[in-house]
Amino acid sequence: MSSRPRVLVLAEPDPELPPPPLGLIPPDVDVVEVHGTPTAAQLGDAEVLYIWDHRFADLAGVLRSAERLRWVHAASVGVNRLICPELTERGVTLTNSRGVFDTPIAEWVLAAVLSHVKGIADTLALQRTGRWQYRTTGRLAGKRAAVVGTGSIGRTIADRLSRLDVRATLIGRRESGDLAAVAAEVDILIAAVPLTPATTGLIDAQVLAALGPDGFLVNVGRGPTVVEAALVEALRVGTIAGAALDVFEVEPLPADSPLWSMPHVLVSPHMSGDYVGFEVDMMGVFVDNLRRWLRGERLHNIVDPALGYVRN
Template structure:
């Protein structure tokens, strides 16, 4: 069976050449950003590979699957294609390693006071001995408890690394059932839950928060998770806890977090995602002491293109064989 594949992404020519070699006979059409596929091509499209551009359902009467170039689906939820039975697959599983490394880097930076040290470096002046001991003495991660909100493929990889640092790991997910690690595309090295990870269902969120010296947020943005970490939840964290958000803006109440950072109740934060992106020039986060801010880069990796190719090839083969796609979205749960 010849499949018609349409891609609206700005991937290099070499990527498409490799795809054509690995899927012989593929009817391949590429359109860069700013250029929409013709009506004739859309009408016979089997698989649409896209990020944010989506046609109306009437334009793609023969569409059999959508492959997103994102792990999240919050930008697709509620569209006309969302309300169909056309399978939607995500890029989930590409980012466990870089995102887990980012989370550990953030914990180490915060524990060793690096945001403050960088600000002092800019002044070309170090504090005196007494102030240096009072403000720059690090905290050890050994024996600390990390609560991972959203214990999926990324959460498992964070758990593996945190365990190597001697941390106690609490994982929060929809149910407390331990996953078998076989249902999804996964480039992480933790294909199954670590035996030492304590897994909790979402209903026990407050119990996890009360024990978390470090809170890592990596849950998908859905109607259920929007605003799930508000002021009341932040108040449950132990004094001086760190917050690491590598999920999506809208899950953590930014105003509440800022207030508790300034009061000293929360000891530091690493934020890769925000309510408004890119971060506006007048945002208070640029100048907030004790905070690491980055421009939504936690999931970037040099292997992105080759791993994306592997996933697309596999899903094209599955589509041709009539098998379920890898990373197929569950519309009921919203991700």
């Protein structure tokens, strides 16, 4: 039996995503790549679990079978699928990949908001039909935006918007208690929150009505944060002007969802943070923490299981 720590990497193959660059992991540990549910033998000596497979949702079962497991790292920012009582009961540390996606998600939000304000979808539609139709569009400068979520992604979005002269306000847990009042004061409402009991259904019909007929909704957090049926109705009757959505209640978005064909709606397949080479940067976060763990130092990006995210 090897005396070196064992790291299990859960990496179910996904044709849409790059495989984990395991060669970047330092040679101080034994790395075992697992496809599917790890066996009792694989878990027996494992001290570290790296969950590369974003679809994995049975951490509780793994923890009950892994006596030596002390640290779980997620190759994602959202960890709602992994939160379970066994984390606290077993004293297992959970970390995530916070920081990797901050800038690319903020860039996606800027692109979506600018596209809406500048009427890019309408321009492309006219171009496809060969129509030269002069018209004026809006200005982003001077708009008011509320970014719901004060984590690193939300802070980066607000920073980038402010550089374009948008009056961006960060909305945390306390302020989100009366989100309708917040929505009534802004032109753009951006959801960048993790999925927790407190954020499920946070943006409902009342909030959308307060956002108003010129309002624009962006969701780059988790789908169930928005009551999708209420959003569809609000878009259908013109309660709000449009939406840019990267996440949905059900993913992939069902083919019969009306969101696919609604005007002034951008449907993105949960890819706002993904960019060429993101898997290398994501592995870098884990490797940095792994070196800390081997030296007995405090890890970065420790998730509070009671909150469901990393404390700021």
